[in-house]
Every structure is written in structure tokens, then in C-alpha cells.
Amino acid sequence: MQIRFNGAARQVTGSCHLLTLNNGFKILLDCGLFQGHGKQSWLENNKWNFKPEEIDVVIVSHAHTDHTGRLPQLVRDGFKGRIYSTSATKDLCAIMLLDSAKIQEKDIEWYNDKLLDKRKKEKKDLEPRVPLYTSEDIEPTMRKFISCPYEKWIKVNEDVDLFFRDAGHILGSATVTLRIRENGSEKTIGFTGDIGRPDRPILKDPIPMPEADYLIMESTYGDRLHESKSDQFDQLLHVIENTCLKKKGKLIIPAFSIGRTQEIIYIMDQMATAGILQKIPVYVDSPLAINAIPVFTAHPECFDKEMHDYMLLDSNPFGFNDLHYTRSVEESKAINSNRKPAIIISASGMMIAGRIRHHLFNNVEDPKNTFLMVGYCSPDSTGAHLMRQPETIHLFGEDKMVRADVVRMDSFSAHADKKEMLDFISNQKGHVEKIMLVHGEYETQKAFKSELRHNGFDHIIIPEMNELVWL
Ligand SMILES: [Zn+2]
Incomplete structure (x- = not known):
């Protein structure tokens, strides 16, 4: 069999790997969107390196856009097979893909x-653009989903079995293990998807995968260690107090709508229950994040013990008196005209799109305010630019002075750091024949490769875009 890397190759976006068995059966692992506003992502999102109608099945690791965001386009372009995912991933995809379609329709209109x-x-x-897909493509896509439980071998066909195990990255996230029989022997192929971290809020810890012969592994944070998680609660409280009580300003948190936002709400819910949030209004200004809340509450099978225990005290861990969910654009604008201290959680996390850009525009020039950066930002994103604390930032055709504080908290990361990744695959040592590193910046991947070597792993490759590897 062979595998071709059609995305997330020496970069962190567009996860999509095509496994072709000797008998021609084609399995697509993830079908993610290349994120970013540049011409390059537009071009990459507009071509397939394979024929969609020739793919037999798609298996998705989790609902993040860079892993699932091209599914409707795949279906529209001729894919006829089934899409396998966990049950929570399917439910998140239903809202997430619709949101993605709406964003694309709007972006194209603007362009x-x-x-x-x-x-x-x-x-x-000049040629006008057409959206990659529209809202109408979502329903036919969702009909192709088959939701699978964790920890159960699923028969895909006579030669292929599939196994999902909790990856602890976002709700419903899973590592994928395939048992493939061909030429009279059986091989096991592991795909990590994105690897989560132990001791995170809400979710269970990632569980090491079954031993694999070949491993396709993410490497986002392969060259660094995150700060400790133990003081996350206190650190967040400190930033809130410093901004909203001392400086009487606004605390603005750009956050991914799915996962990060719910974690922050849950921690603030704990603060409110403990009576230490001091009546500061909290606005969740992201329709997608709001739509994701009922999906979270519908999937307690993904919660860790701490969350289950907390729900005995508070049946609604995503709701407290001063928490406001703002759906309409008018409500969103009203937050900006209000000059009183407040906390605003809004998307997108990298500040490349969405309402957060308006909050940045309206608040970045006021030194009373703080922008709290809690997630990964690709190097060319507005979020990464802001983290470099430039003098000015260009937005909506204007240069804005950066006078607000910019604070960074690494501990919220949903991606394992290098040590956590090494721990996660320690059971593979002495067994795995080949490791293929994906989903990382190339420099990071090279650093992680030597780290792996140092820890007793051989035969590590860093495939480039479109590279074909025989297994
Ligand atoms: Zn992810």
C-alpha cells in the first residue's frame, strides 16, 4: 500500500492523507481546509491531488476546520462513500461545516x-471567485457520516478494520488505528490526528494508541514545552483582575469557537461558583461557539471525572449570572460601544476572520485593555502579528496604534508539547517501523525528528506536500 500527503505536510493546515491499498481501495484520512487568507491557501483549496469520486471512505480525526473543512467540497465534487467519525465529531461537524460555508459565502462576496x-x-x-461550497452542500455531506463509538473495532470492509481512541484534543477528537490485511499479512497503521494534553479542563486525557507498524504523527509543538497547567486558574484570574478591576478595561480573548471557548467559560463558571469573579460581565461573541454548547452537553461520554464531579454541584457548567451569549451583529456592536470593564471571548482564535477583528479594531488603541492570547497562531496570522507587539496594526484599511497590553498564556494549548508527545508514543518504541511527521512547521519538525531519534525511534520521515510513501 502507499500513502500520499495532500496537506499538513511541513505546515499545520489542510490535514489530508490518502492511503491506497494494493487492491485500489482508497481511504482518505482527514479532509481539512488550508486556512489563511493568502493566494496560496486559495489555490490549494481549489484543487484536489486525487479524484474525489475515486475515494472509497473518509475517516476524520476531529472536527477542527483544518481537518474536516473540505468535506462538503469533496462530496460536491463527486465523493460517494461513507465518512467515519466519532459521534461528537459528527455533531460538531454539523454546526462547524455550516459555519464554514457561511464564512466562505461572505468572504467571496467581499472579495x-x-x-x-x-x-x-x-x-x-479579473475573474470573480466562487465559494468552495455553500450551505446547500452541508446536508448531503452530513448524510454520509457514520458515527462510531470509541474503543470498538469497526469493520470498514473485508480487509480493513477501524478503531477510534480518545485523543483528548477537542470534544470527540480521536486517534485513528487501521488494521489492514493484504497479501496474506496484516499491518497496523496509526494516525494521531491532533494529540491533546493530560489534565485539561472538560476532556479526558489522551490515551496512547494501540501499537502500530506505521505511524502518521502530528508535530505542531515538537520543539517546545508548554508552561505548567497547574496555575492556569490563578493566572487567568490575575489577568482578569489586573485588566477589569485595576485598569478598569476590557479583557479580550481571541479563542477557537470549538474547544478553547468552552474551556474558558467552564473555568470562569468555576470562578463564579466560587464567588471570585466580582460581577464582571462576560460576553461570548461567537455564534459558532454558542451553537457548540448544546453539542458539548449532549456528549458527557467525552468528559473527564472532574467535569462529572463539578456537574453534581452545578448542572450547567457553561452558564452563570454574568455570562452573556451574543448572537446578533447588533448585540456584538453594542459590546463595543459600552466602555465599562468586561470580558469578551470571540473568534477566530488566530484573528484571521470573524467578530474578533472588530474587537481588535475598536479596543487595541486603549492602554486600559488587554488581549489575552491563549492559542496557536500561524506565523502569518493577525494573532501572531499582535503577539510580536508591533507599534501599529493594519486593519480594515486603517493603521491602529497597539497600546493595549498583549498577554500570552500557553497553558491552554490543546496540542501536546514535545515531552507530552514523546510520552504519548512511548508504547510504540521497538515496534513502529516508520514514523511520518505531519502537521508542523518544517523547522519544528526537524527539531522533533532529532528528539525522537534521541529517544530511540528510527526511520522518521518528514514528507513534503504530495510526497508518496510506500508502506
Ligand atoms: Zn485540532
């Missing part, structure tokens, strides 16, 4: 309007 202006000015014949 084409600009294009029209440019056409008039420069008298050039």
Missing part, C-alpha cells in the same frame, strides 16, 4: 465586491 472596484479602476478583466 468579488473589491474585485469589481479594481476592475473599474484598472480596467483589467
